[in-house]
Amino acid sequence: MIVEPAAGRPALSLPEVSTVTTLRQRNRAVVLKHVILAQETTRAAIARECGLSAASAANLVADLITAGLVEERGSVSSRGGRPITLIGPRADSAVTVGADIGERGVAVEMFDLAMNRVDREFHGGAAEESPERIGAGLHAALEALRERNARRWPTLLGIGLGLPGLVEVDPDGRQILYAQSLGWPPVPVTSLCDVPGVMVLAENGAKMQSRAELWFGNARGCDHALVALLGRGAGLGVVSDGRIARGSRSSAGEWGHMVIQRGGRVCRCGNRGCVQAYIGADAILSAWRETGARFEGTGWRALGELIAAAQRGDRAAAGVVDDVVDCLGAALGGLVNLTGPERIIIGGWVGLRLMESLGDRIRAAIARHSLARPAGQFTLHGAAFGGDGVATGAALLPLEALIAADPAGHGRTAGS
Structure with missing residues (x-):
């Protein structure tokens, strides 16, 4: 099957169309991540830092503005030319939640798309927690955040969990926590956190701190x-x-x-x-x-x-x-x-x-x-993140999933 070409252009086969589409999606993802990391940038900087032509950068920014993920934020003066428009993440377009789960409790934090902390909740504090108590504390913390942020909750991208142990995916696709040091049996992540219609992703807590430091902290660059x-x-x-x-x-x-x-x-x-x-x-x-x-x-x-x-x-x-x-x-x-x-x-x-x-x-x-x-x-x-590193890194998991998917809107888990 051949896709009809524009006048004067050769026809593209379906594999070629697919390759072009994949490349465009990849470039959108690169641009979205750059904007979130930079917090404020320009179309020229996006083109330069992401290795794109000026026209491609402008088109991709337009796509992301249409998708409601980035926004124009006024302008700065240029050397003799027109003012340069600033581009930044549209902070109010979505929220993401990260949880730092330890053996003695859970600290759950909510962030907007620009990774500004919106709210936080802590549950636990017993001398020694069990998986059941941790799951109950996590549920209570999430409910408290949902109630206090009812208007924004429908835009939730997902929930990330930083866990005290190894997290693997079994042959059935389930995430399993292995917390040998705590004496816990293998624990399905869904038994700790299962929110209908919301993506839940988990990883070891130390890797979550590393992710936060790599994105925004002292490991950046x-x-x-x-x-x-x-x-x-x-x-x-x-x-x-x-x-x-x-x-x-x-x-x-x-x-x-x-x-x-x-x-x-x-x-x-x-x-x-x-x-x-x-x-x-x-x-x-x-x-x-x-x-x-x-x-x-x-x-x-x-x-x-x-x-x-x-x-x-x-x-x-x-x-x-x-x-x-x-x-x-x-x-x-x-x-x-x-x-x-x-x-x-x-x-x-x-x-x-x-x-x-x-x-x-x-x-x-x-x-x-x-x-x-x-x-x-x-x-x-x-x-750089003090005691918030694990929760911040965990909240980046759903954000990374958004970036890895088609940022123009396909693959969003909630509030799409």
Whole structure:
């Protein structure tokens, strides 16, 4: 079958038409992502940054304006010519939701299309949660957001979940969470979150933080990076060639369960000597408690007390801090040799607490455990998103699905 050509042009076969259509859709996706990342840009900048002709960039922007995904935002003066029109994402056209799901609760955040946070809700707080309690807390948080944002809820693109474990897709297409460290059985993601008519996507929490840092944070523009998430556990996102490494079944980056001492401390996963058994929050505070220290809590404040005590000259506290810094340096130093990163980014509440006052020592410890050449080729940063990194990265999953689909309107999941 041949498609009738325009006058004076050769006919295109169906495969050729399909190729042209696919290329146009790909270019629309590239332009939409560029606009969202830039927040404000121009048609000329879109053409230059996306490798398009001026005419193609203008046509694609027109398509996205018609689809209601981007908008014109006034103008800026040019050098002697007409004012230049600014282009940005149309923030009110859609919302996306991201959830940071931990073993002790859920933090759920709603964002507009420009990735401005609109609302947030937290549920949980029990000493130890089960999949059933996590699912109930997530449902309650989503209901609260829906009720408070009833007008915008119909534009929901989808829900992204950052989960504490491996997330794989089984032969039936179901997403399954494997949270070995928590002692949970394999958990279908739909048992945690199943909202009729709404796309739900899930991935490991450390990869979600990495996604946020890669899009808008301290890994932006970086082709090779390590993004560590330190909390009660330890996770990692490996950025290689500008993409987050997933491995054959999405398990790449399970750095928290890399063994750094044979026959060492017992880890919650059941193995011995894992990274998490030395630099996870429970491990750090247990080590301090074993010195005879007395303190309250198991979170941010307790870790701050440890660091403050070490800085005051408490020898026991200083010994614990020295050990944590050295273990973190060894665990990341080996990865410097293995992956050759441009940047190392440390986040999660434990990571941020450590980076507040120990960043220089951590940088030195990583270098000490690396070969000299790669040790001199990376910079160390704290996570740009603080405690919101996982939820922000999770909210990007539905947005990435929109961009990967036909951004002119095909494939939208809600509010289309």
